[in-house]
Amino acid sequence: MCSIGDDIYDHEEEKTIPVTKSLKLFDLCNKCRSEKPRLVLRTKDAYCNNCFLSSTVHKFKAYLGKSHLIQKNDRVLVWHQIGHPSTSLLHFLRSGLDLSSSKKLQFVPIILFIDDQYHLNLNERLNLLQKAKQEILSFGFQFNTVSFADYATNPKNLNKLFFIDIPQISELDKQKLEDVINKKTSKTHANDIKVLIRRQLLTDAAKYYQCKFVFTPEISVEVASSLLSNMSLGRGPHVAIDAGFCDDRDVDVKIIRPLRQFDMKELAFYNKINNLEPLSVRQKSLNPYSSVQDLMKKFVTDLQINYPATVNTILRIGDKLSVDRDCERFCSLCKGQLSVINDQLTSHQSTTFSHLVSTEKHDYTISRQDRYQNIFNVFDERVVDKENLCYACSNISDNVKFN
Numbered sequence: 140m141c142s143i144g145d146d147i148y149d150h151e152e153e154k155t156i157p158v159t160k161s162l163k164l165f166d167l168c169n170k171c172r173s174e175k176p177r178l179v180l181r182t183k184d185a186y187c188n189n190c191f192l193s194s195t196v197h198k199f200k201a202y203l204g205k206s207h208l209i210q211k212n213d214r215v216l217v218w219h220q221i222g223h224p225s226t227s228l229l230h231f232l233r234s235g236l237d238l239s240s241s242k243k244l245q246f247v248p249i250i251l252f253i254d255d256q257y258h259l260n261l262n263e264r265l266n267l268l269q270k271a272k273q274e275i276l277s278f279g280f281q282f283n284t285v286s287f288a289d290y291a292t293n294p295k296n297l298n299k300l301f302f303i304d305i306p307q308i309s310e311l312d313k314q315k316l317e318d319v320i321n322k323k324t325s326k327t328h329a330n331d332i333k334v335l336i337r338r339q340l341l342t343d344a345a346k347y348y349q350c351k352f353v354f355t356p357e358i359s360v361e362v363a364s365s366l367l368s369n370m371s372l373g374r375g376p377h378v379a380i381d382a383g384f385c386d387d388r389d390v391d392v393k394i395i396r397p398l399r400q401f402d403m404k405e406l407a408f409y410n411k412i413n414n415l416e417p418l419s420v421r422q423k424s425l426n427p428y429s430s431v432q433d434l435m436k437k438f439v440t441d442l443q444i445n446y447p448a449t450v451n452t453i454l455r456i457g458d459k460l461s462v463d464r465d466c467e468r469f470c471s472l473c474k475g476q477l478s479v480i481n482d483q484l485t486s487h488q489s490t491t492f493s494h495l496v497s498t499e500k501h502d503y504t505i506s507r508q509d510r511y512q513n514i515f516n517v518f519d520e521r522v523v524d525k526e527n528l529c530y531a532c533s534n535i536s537d538n539v540k541f542n
């Protein structure tokens with residue numbers, strides 16, 4: 140087992156020593172060269188509070204503006220979540236909208252909170268919804284909410300799914316979700332299915348609120364770990380849209396990750412300096428070895444502690460990947476582009492065929508040709524019938540009843 144990073148937790152005191160030392164090493168802020176530094180980022184960049192705040196806001200706007208995607212008066216759905224990144228995002232948006240200069244943000248954000256914390260009891264969930272509402276209102280935005288379980292159960296019923304106040308919630312939501320995602324499926328596949336449902340929910344919500352864009356609050360570690368998880372789940376062909384700045388697989392709605400370049404330390408400091416308290420809830424105990432996604436998150440988080448530049452390297456690799464746009468066929472579950480069909484079987488199809496030949500029971504009372512035909516029929520059922528699914532979705536499609 141890889142032990143890099145594990146020993147960090149064995150020496151909690153030592154972990155803080157380099158930070159304290161490095162702050163003392165910097166006499167002046169790297170940027171203005173006049174104020175005393177208050178924090179050190181990436182173990183080398185020391186900033187005073189003012190320089191840190193202005194460079195953080197500039198980084199957000201520059202990253203968003205570089206794409207030139209969003210035009211004046213465009214409506215943007217913002218997925219609001221628990222934690223520092225979402226709170227920073229609301230603050231970036233509110234302060235950008237309130238500017239009077241030409242740098243004022245020109246688009247219209249619509250904030251949506253998804254009720255999906257089913258490990259909490261009913262009172263805790265209601266309390267969370269209440270706090271989410273207060274937080275969103277405190278930034279001068281309207282509160283909108285939707286139940287993840289209700290959407291997963293009946294995604295076509297959009298008119299009855301969205302609320303502008305705390306809706307009635309039910310103890311049965313967890314059960315409803317289990318009717319959609321087979322509870323016997325592995326945690327890795329269940330996580331993968333939830334990501335797909337959530338993406339579809341955000342896309343449908345954007346259409347409901349007449350938004351052309353969705354902002355999601357993933358930061359660098361989350362994007363890097365989902366990039367590696369998706370690679371290992373066989374979602375390699377779609378990594379560029381799954382982990383890039385913009386997911387444009389839907390023709391009408393683009394999903395944008397405006398915080399993709401930030402790490403948690405930056406946003407936690409940003410919130411602290413601005414006296415912002417993010418939403419928090421009781422976390423469920425997490426075993427990092429229980430799913431591919433959890434393991435990748437631990438792996439990338441440990442990398443971030445020891446070698447901060449590595450996460451950016453993973454992100455830059457993601458930026459260099461692109462989607463094969465030659466095929467006009469799309470996966471019916473994840474809506475990603477499918478590989479171009481040619482006469483040759485793909486490596487996945489070949490492996491399935493040889494697995495079938497070596498594991499199926501053969502009936503030796505019939506001719507060899509008939510035996511071959513029987514195997515071929517089973518192969519057709521298992522592979523060709525799933526040819527409207529990409530490789531990764533064909534692995535999970537039996538465990539989800541999602542329309």
Ligand SMILES: [Zn+2]
Pocket residue numbers: 168169170171172173174186187188189190191
């Ligand atoms: Zn400064």
Ligand SMILES: [Zn+2]
Pocket residue numbers: 470471472473474475528529530531532533
């Ligand atoms: Zn797919």
